[in-house]
Amino acid sequence: MRLLAIETSCDETAAAVVESDWTIHSSVVASQAHAHARYGGVVPELAARMHLERLGGVVDQALEPIRGGLRGVDGIAVTRGPGLVGCLAVGVSYAQGLALATGLPLVGVNHMTGHVLAAKIAEPDLEPPFVALVVSGGHTDLIHYRADDDVVLMGATRDDAAGEAFDKVARMLGLAYPGGPEIDRAAGSGNPGRYRLPRPLLPDFNFSFSGLKTAVLYLLRGLDPTDPQVVADVAAGFRLAVVETLVAQLEAAAESAGVSQVVVAGGVASNGLLRETVRERFAKVARVVIPAPSLCTDNAAMIGAAGLVRSRMRGFDRGPLDADPALRAYAA
Amino acid sequence: MAELVLDTSVRGAGLVVLSDGGEVVGFRVVAGGAGSIHESLADLLKSAPARVSSVLVARGPGSYIGVRSGLAAGLGFAQGRGIRIHLVGSLRVVAETVDPVDARVLVLRSAGRGGILGQPFVPSGLGWAEDGPSQLLSGDQERSRSWLGASAIIDPDAVVPADAEPRRLRPVRGLEQALARLAVAAEGPGVPYDQVSADYAIRVGAER
Numbered sequence: 001m002r003l004l005a006i007e008t009s010c011d012e013t014a015a016a017v018v019e020s021d022w023t024i025h026s027s028v029v030a031s032q033a034h035a036h037a038r039y040g041g042v043v044p045e046l047a048a049r050m051h052l053e054r055l056g057g058v059v060d061q062a063l064e065p066i067r068g069g070l071r072g073v074d075g076i077a078v079t080r081g082p083g084l085v086g087c088l089a090v091g092v093s094y095a096q097g098l099a100l101a102t103g104l105p106l107v108g109v110n111h112m113t114g115h116v117l118a119a120k121i122a123e124p125d126l127e128p129p130f131v132a133l134v135v136s137g138g139h140t141d142l143i144h145y146r147a148d149d150d151v152v153l154m155g156a157t158r159d160d161a162a163g164e165a166f167d168k169v170a171r172m173l174g175l176a177y178p179g180g181p182e183i184d185r186a187a188g189s190g191n192p193g194r195y196r197l198p199r200p201l202l203p204d205f206n207f208s209f210s211g212l213k214t215a216v217l218y219l220l221r222g223l224d225p226t227d228p229q230v231v232a233d234v235a236a237g238f239r240l241a242v243v244e245t246l247v248a249q250l251e252a253a254a255e256s257a258g259v260s261q262v263v264v265a266g267g268v269a270s271n272g273l274l275r276e277t278v279r280e281r282f283a284k285v286a287r288v289v290i291p292a293p294s295l296c297t298d299n300a301a302m303i304g305a306a307g308l309v310r311s312r313m314r315g316f317d318r319g320p321l322d323a324d325p326a327l328r329a330y331a332a
Numbered sequence: 333m334a335e336l337v338l339d340t341s342v343r344g345a346g347l348v349v350l351s352d353g354g355e356v357v358g359f360r361v362v363a364g365g366a367g368s369i370h371e372s373l374a375d376l377l378k379s380a381p382a383r384v385s386s387v388l389v390a391r392g393p394g395s396y397i398g399v400r401s402g403l404a405a406g407l408g409f410a411q412g413r414g415i416r417i418h419l420v421g422s423l424r425v426v427a428e429t430v431d432p433v434d435a436r437v438l439v440l441r442s443a444g445r446g447g448i449l450g451q452p453f454v455p456s457g458l459g460w461a462e463d464g465p466s467q468l469l470s471g472d473q474e475r476s477r478s479w480l481g482a483s484a485i486i487d488p489d490a491v492v493p494a495d496a497e498p499r500r501l502r503p504v505r506g507l508e509q510a511l512a513r514l515a516v517a518a519e520g521p522g523v524p525y526d527q528v529s530a531d532y533a534i535r536v537g538a539e540r
């Protein structure tokens with residue numbers, strides 16, 4: 001089974017061709033980050049426009065290495081939610097046009113499940129059960145992945161997602177969007193111990209980053225935010241606080257679920273400190289799977305992975321498919 | 333050989349038409365949403381099997397999500413078959429419901445929330461040619477600006493009061509027939525798959 005996968009839920013236009021043995025034949029991502037940077041966040045209307053203008057070329061590029069092009073694939077997977085409604089509509093409409101024209105079967109998949117199943121591409125022998133920490137610009141979730149059709153949400157953020165907190169704090173520090181990589185860069189030359197920031201630990205494996213964000217705001221009032229060393233130290237302190245919070249909850253969740261495997265996924269999982277810290281903490285306790293950074297940020301290969309699992313489990317979708325911006329996370 | 337035509341630029345509604353040499357082979361009204369376009373399209377192709385040789389899609393202006401969903405579905409279909417895709421302005425489609433008269437006309441359409449979409453056309457052959465870009469007008473702006481220079485209007489949504497001054501032109505054919513006519517007129521290599529984009533109309537006047 002070989003799937004052409006399409007992803008347009010946020011600000012990356014992506015297409016990939018994946019094989020049922022988890023081989024990626026191609027994975028093309030056209031990022032819009034530079035277009036949204038001047039607005040300090042993703043502008044939904046602009047994102048939808050850009051998806052339409054880029055999708056045709058991105059799909060052509062993804063099919064390039066496939067002999068026979070579309071005739072060389074067996075089905076199509078597309079993200080149907082969650083995400084920005086106008087963006088999802090472009091991908092879902094396009095995929096349905098493509099399916100109708102070719103007679104290829106279509107499967108609509110959940111973007112968040114895609115993030116988790118990127119771990120299968122990274123390490124194909126990974127089998128459930130495992131606990132996954134999924135951290136991105138829109139989500140900070142802890143899930144117990146018991147089986148492909150049995151996923152329990154253990155905890156989630158009560159306010160800002162971790163990625164969102166990075167973006168907001170980056171703005172306070174005068175750094176560019178997206179905030180994650182910018183804070184990472186600034187933190188590189190900073191002393192994380194200079195300013196102590198809170199580690200907001202909520203019960204039941206939930207998260208809250210708004211207090212931490214406010215703590216940074218108050219801290220900066222007494223400091224000179226134009227001093228590069230101040231920016232570096234605050235960035236380092238903030239990054240450490242976020243990472244320690246995430247890892248502490250992941251440890252608690254893994255212990256509670258009694259699993260011996262943990263997965264870290266989503267855009268924020270490309271953060272170097274988070275990756276190192278998780279590996280370090282779980283070194284003697286559990287198997288750790290963290291996909292390569294290019295599989296953590298939004299991409300279509302992960303949508304192909306979710307499409308493979310879903311079509312194997314429930315078959316392809318019959319009948320029309322609608323975009324669902326509020327699609328329940330991890331629903332199989 | 334037939335042409336597949338899509339116009340989903342009207343909020344909450346749209347049309348999928350199968351046209352053969354300008355004749356309407358079949359059409360379906362699209363209720364709105366990606367799934368609905370797919371359903372109408374699948375149903376139409378099933379009931380009127382024909383070898384589709386090109387796709388024509390209305391590129392707006394109109395409902396943002398509607399226009400983009402139609403364009404994306406048309407693009408996917410064209411790319412899937414490796415056939416040409418042509419684009420046409422949504423207000424041109426409306427113009428083609430009327431036979432040309434010797435005048436510069438303004439096509440008006442409701443954009444919702446009090447906004448009005450307008451675009452001028454002049455007669456060209458058996459139909460109409462654009463005589464300026466599509467515009468999103470607001471308030472009284474359209475009176476002062478766009479009424480000017482047009483001696484007649486085509487106004488299917490009745491956005492202009494009945495006693496307004498310009499001469500009104502009445503449609504002589506339905507939208508599906510207008511689309512079928514335009515499909516025949518669409519010539520040339522079409523738009524490359526990586527250059528399909530919508531028309532969002534130029535916003536005229538200050539926004540409150």
Ligand SMILES: [Zn+2]
Pocket residue numbers: 111115136266267297298
């Ligand atoms: Zn994502």
